[in-house]
Amino acid sequence: MIILASNSVRRIELLKDAGVDFKVIPSNVVEVIDEKLKPEDNAMNLAFLKANDVFNRNPGDLVIAADTIVTLNNRIFGKPKDEEEAFEMLKTLSNKRHEVITGVAILYRDRKDVFYSKSTVKFKDLTDEQINDYIATKEPFGKAGAYAIQGIGKSIVDTFEGDFFTIVGLPLKDVLKRIKEIEAI
């Protein structure tokens, strides 16, 4: 059985749309970012912790987990805790190009496949009013970097480069390739 260790509606929908048969068991991991580590390592470590937590309770299954972070100039942007933090994040990201990194962990038997995928997003030059209007939609909450490119956040994004699904929270092509490899064993 394949388990997606996630609470994220986006991840669940992406995997469902890809036709994968799986069940959802969210992890109980409390996400803590270690500013001393590289963003890529933070994303991979958190993905591993989430997957491992569920794998330990379901050792016979194939467990997938992911973690998405936004990063600019060595700073890591997680999920904003309140409106003030969301404003500060969006203001800082305004008119700049940042990276979105999604770490993924796929655990099966003695296999531990942990990797990341990176895309780039450039925000429009946002006025304070635009930022406040966007925060008022509540969409920034629960999203790394305080926005969702797949939602209303599309209107604050100028351009992006790389894999779209990596920004939304799951590099689908990479994940499907690895699942197929494991199923072929």
Ligand SMILES: Cc1cn([C@H]2C[C@H](O)[C@@H](COP(=O)(O)OP(=O)(O)OP(=O)(O)O)O2)c(=O)[nH]c1=O
């Ligand atoms: C940048 C960006 C992030 N996000 C979301 C994806 C993730 O759900 C979230 C980052 O938080 P995560 O900690 O990666 O995931 P989560 O807590 O939502 O879910 P779980 O740990 O249970 O799997 O940000 C978008 O939906 N769109 C975007 O454009």
